[in-house]
Amino acid sequence: MVMYGFSNEWLPMTSHRKFPARTLAAVLASTLVLASCQKQSELPPKPEVQVRAIDAAFVDYGQGVTLTGEIVAHVQTNLSFRVSGQITEWLVDVGAHVTQGEVLARIDPQQQKADVEASEAAVRAAEAQVRQASAAFERQKLLMTKGSTTQELFDQAQTASRTANGALETTRANLGTSRDALSYTELRADAPGIVTVRNAEAGQVVQAAQTMFTVAQDGPRDAIFEVYESLLFERPAEPTIKLALVSDPAVNTEGTISEVSPTIDTATGTVRVKIAMKNTPDRMTLGAPVTGFATSPPVKVLILPWTALSTLNGKPAVWVVKPDDKKVSLRPVTVSAYETGRVLVSKGVEPGEQVVVDGLKMLRPDQVVDVVKEQAQ
Numbered sequence: 001m002v003m004y005g006f007s008n009e010w011l012p013m014t015s016h017r018k019f020p021a022r023t024l025a026a027v028l029a030s031t032l033v034l035a036s037c038q039k040q041s042e043l044p045p046k047p048e049v050q051v052r053a054i055d056a057a058f059v060d061y062g063q064g065v066t067l068t069g070e071i072v073a074h075v076q077t078n079l080s081f082r083v084s085g086q087i088t089e090w091l092v093d094v095g096a097h098v099t100q101g102e103v104l105a106r107i108d109p110q111q112q113k114a115d116v117e118a119s120e121a122a123v124r125a126a127e128a129q130v131r132q133a134s135a136a137f138e139r140q141k142l143l144m145t146k147g148s149t150t151q152e153l154f155d156q157a158q159t160a161s162r163t164a165n166g167a168l169e170t171t172r173a174n175l176g177t178s179r180d181a182l183s184y185t186e187l188r189a190d191a192p193g194i195v196t197v198r199n200a201e202a203g204q205v206v207q208a209a210q211t212m213f214t215v216a217q218d219g220p221r222d223a224i225f226e227v228y229e230s231l232l233f234e235r236p237a238e239p240t241i242k243l244a245l246v247s248d249p250a251v252n253t254e255g256t257i258s259e260v261s262p263t264i265d266t267a268t269g270t271v272r273v274k275i276a277m278k279n280t281p282d283r284m285t286l287g288a289p290v291t292g293f294a295t296s297p298p299v300k301v302l303i304l305p306w307t308a309l310s311t312l313n314g315k316p317a318v319w320v321v322k323p324d325d326k327k328v329s330l331r332p333v334t335v336s337a338y339e340t341g342r343v344l345v346s347k348g349v350e351p352g353e354q355v356v357v358d359g360l361k362m363l364r365p366d367q368v369v370d371v372v373k374e375q376a377q
Contacts, residue, residue, distance in 0.1 A: 048370040051328075051359035053321055055373075056349045058302050062237050062295040063337055063344075068246065069225035071288045073216030074276070077191065081107055082184040084207050090200040092213070098189040104213050105187045105200045112182040119175035126168035133157070133164035193217040194286060221280040223255060223290050226270035232260070236294040241275050246289040251281050301336055301344040308357040309335075309343055318349065319356035319363055327366045328356060 085107035092104050140157035143149035187200075197214035206212065223243055245251040258276035265272070275292060277284075284290065310317045310330060317332045333348030349355060354371060356363070363369070 048326075048368050049359065049362055050370040050372060051319075051321075051356045051363070052372045053354040053356045054304075056302050056351055056353045056355055058300045058351055060298040061301045061303065061344060062298040064293060064295045065231060066291055066293050067225045067227060068289055068291055069223045069275075071280075071284050071286055071290060072222050072224050072274075073193065073196075073286060074220035074222050075191075075217040076196070077193070077215050077217060078211045079104065079187060079189065079213040079215060080209050080211050081105075081187055081206055082208055083107070083112065083181050085109075085111070085185060085205070087200055087202055087204045087206060089202055090198070090212075092195050092198070094195050094198050096195045097193070098195060098215065099192050100189055102189045103186050104189060104195075107185045107187075107206070109182055109185040112178065112185055115178040116175070116182050119171065119178040122171040123168070123175050126164070126171040129164040130161075130168050133161040137161040187212060189215055191215070191217045196286065216286055221277050221284065221286075222258065223275040223277060223292060225273045225275065225292055226265070226268060227273045228270055229264060232271060232273075234296050237297045238295070242293045243275065243277065243284075243290050244293075245281075245283060246291055248283070249291075251283045253281060253284070254278050299336065299346065301346050302349055302355075304343050304345055304355060305357050306341055306343055308355055308360070310360060316343075318345070319360050320349065321354040321356060321369060321371055323354065326368050326371065328363055328369055329365055330363075 088106050088108050090105040092098055092102075098104065137157040137160070140149055140154045144151075144154045193215040195213055196216050198212070199210075200206075200212040239256055240254045241257065243253050243255055255275040255277040257273060259274035261272040264270070304318065308318050310319060312330050312332050315332050316335045317330050319328045320331050321328050331348055333345045335343050336346040337344040356369070359369075
């Protein structure tokens, strides 16, 4: 008879040997532990993390820069009155095309007319003085030849004649100045062009040299751009800058840098750059918005999608796969430029190395990965 149980009593066995219940329980527990260890050893290995990677291939890349500017005249003239006075009329407005010598505005000429009349009277008086002094000198000259006068009187007459002639020249010069001042009461265009600014108003009292009009002269045109200072550290790969009309890129031309402002705009942090256009299409009128495109000198870079970028101690880094054991390591890199959807790496990766571009969120150093290859951009 066989009896089973787990009490502390002796259990009878068929072999007529008796075992304690505690010993039997220990044997059963050991058997369960061994079975559990065997099951654990038979579990499949943990699957590797699957990532996508590309082989590092450096290419020659020139970064393109596109900015928006406007068309301006190569020569712009600020016109102002040379004399002070009250404006009586202005004859042109912004956008008007003017010819050389055309009257743009006038100021009250009464004071200048009075000066001209006074100068003319002074000239007439000086001319009378010259006639009188000349006649006296001629008489003294005649008397001198006859010995009927003294050398002192002759010299005095000669000096008076010369003084009168000098005074006449002075008054004539003053008359010319007065007439010029009268002509300055009319503001005229010094060259053909288009009026871009008008500050003159009828009844306004203006001072000499105060700007009244700005005229963009006919002829060559320029393109003005506000460029960030960092873009001026390197010269473009080509000396010519491509220009295109914003409203219609098919209207395009080329130009060269003709002027760079020596100062920085404190409000925007930009520098004004002027591009001299080789030829000006008819549709590129004054004030028309244009785009300028230039490329920097080509450099060797590795183009990676933005998903490949990570950080190491606050600096850019990428995950690199070791070819022998497929383990990954985080390596710092130098990024030369950030662009939409991608980064340009110049240092930190050797050609041919595998760079992880997707699936790096769960990576840790020396982790074995399953690599799915992708073609480099």
